[in-house]
Amino acid sequence: MKNLGIIGWPLDGSLSPLLHSRFLSQAGINGGYTAFEIKESMELPILLHFLERFKFSGLNVTSPHKQAILSHVQDVDDSVRLLGAANTVALTKNGWKAYNTDSYGFGRQLDADGIEVAGKNILIFGAGGAARAVVQACRERGAGGVTVVNRTLPRVEQMRAIFPDMTLSYSSFEGLKEAGLFDILINALPADWSNSIWLDRFWAGKEKLFSPAVVIDLQYMPRSTPFLNLFSNAAKKYNGFTMLVEQAAMSFGIWCGVRPEYSVKELELAAYKE
Numbered sequence: 001m002k003n004l005g006i007i008g009w010p011l012d013g014s015l016s017p018l019l020h021s022r023f024l025s026q027a028g029i030n031g032g033y034t035a036f037e038i039k040e041s042m043e044l045p046i047l048l049h050f051l052e053r054f055k056f057s058g059l060n061v062t063s064p065h066k067q068a069i070l071s072h073v074q075d076v077d078d079s080v081r082l083l084g085a086a087n088t089v090a091l092t093k094n095g096w097k098a099y100n101t102d103s104y105g106f107g108r109q110l111d112a113d114g115i116e117v118a119g120k121n122i123l124i125f126g127a128g129g130a131a132r133a134v135v136q137a138c139r140e141r142g143a144g145g146v147t148v149v150n151r152t153l154p155r156v157e158q159m160r161a162i163f164p165d166m167t168l169s170y171s172s173f174e175g176l177k178e179a180g181l182f183d184i185l186i187n188a189l190p191a192d193w194s195n196s197i198w199l200d201r202f203w204a205g206k207e208k209l210f211s212p213a214v215v216i217d218l219q220y221m222p223r224s225t226p227f228l229n230l231f232s233n234a235a236k237k238y239n240g241f242t243m244l245v246e247q248a249a250m251s252f253g254i255w256c257g258v259r260p261e262y263s264v265k266e267l268e269l270a271a272y273k274e
């Protein structure tokens, strides 16, 4: 029996329950996947204690708890040691152990879509947990540097400490006017890009944003996301669904000891009900 779940806020549009329910069924494992909507990180220890008591095997951890969860686990794997953020915890005989499968997931998305990052001018919006995972996947594929756009500088400085062998240039939204042109744009912000506050930020740098070959939005709802819709002329546009599936499959393997068999295309049809 495998009791699995996800902790985060908000979880309304999360597709993780759908994916993991299918993985359980496909692997012939009796179990379930429950969403625990928690806004305040101070509630994490109460929930973890409860889930341990009821023999949960593992959880996904999403925004805003990816860093806070680390204060409540007994062990971390190398990916978490490097990135300082976790998206997965598993209950072991020694307590909760944290993992990060986001970087693996994003890397698989780059490979699946044939996106070369080495030698490219890459712009990442955001400097949170997901952005760190994106930088690591790009680094593993030969990228020497990226430009990070974030509201504030300190998180980018934290990223520089994590990746001392990469050139991480910082830009404010307004500062994009002075930046070079970019080949690849990646949105790793939990932003509502249909909202005028975010659109004003976007337009501040528009001259430098309109000729990328590739645009990737880590968000995946709706399928054609507001961020992707800003780029009517981009040659290639991808939402974060492939990353979601790949990071989920790796988490499932950690919890259940077997890799699920799946087709991203079939899961996409089920997720978007087409």
Ligand code: NAP
Binding pocket: 062, 063, 064, 066, 102, 105, 126, 127, 128, 129, 130, 131, 150, 151, 152, 155, 187, 188, 189, 190, 191, 218, 219, 220, 240, 241, 243, 244, 245, 247
């Ligand atoms: P996170 O760690 O909570 O992201 C924090 C980032 O958002 C920081 O850069 C922060 O900037 C910025 N931010 C937050 N509120 C802001 C505001 N009001 N104005 C300006 N900036 C703000 O989240 P995350 O885990 O990195 O996730 C980012 C996005 O990626 C989410 O939409 C998530 O759903 C998505 N994601 C997708 C997948 C997938 O599998 N497809 C996996 C992981 C994440 P400051 O430093 O200035 O606060």
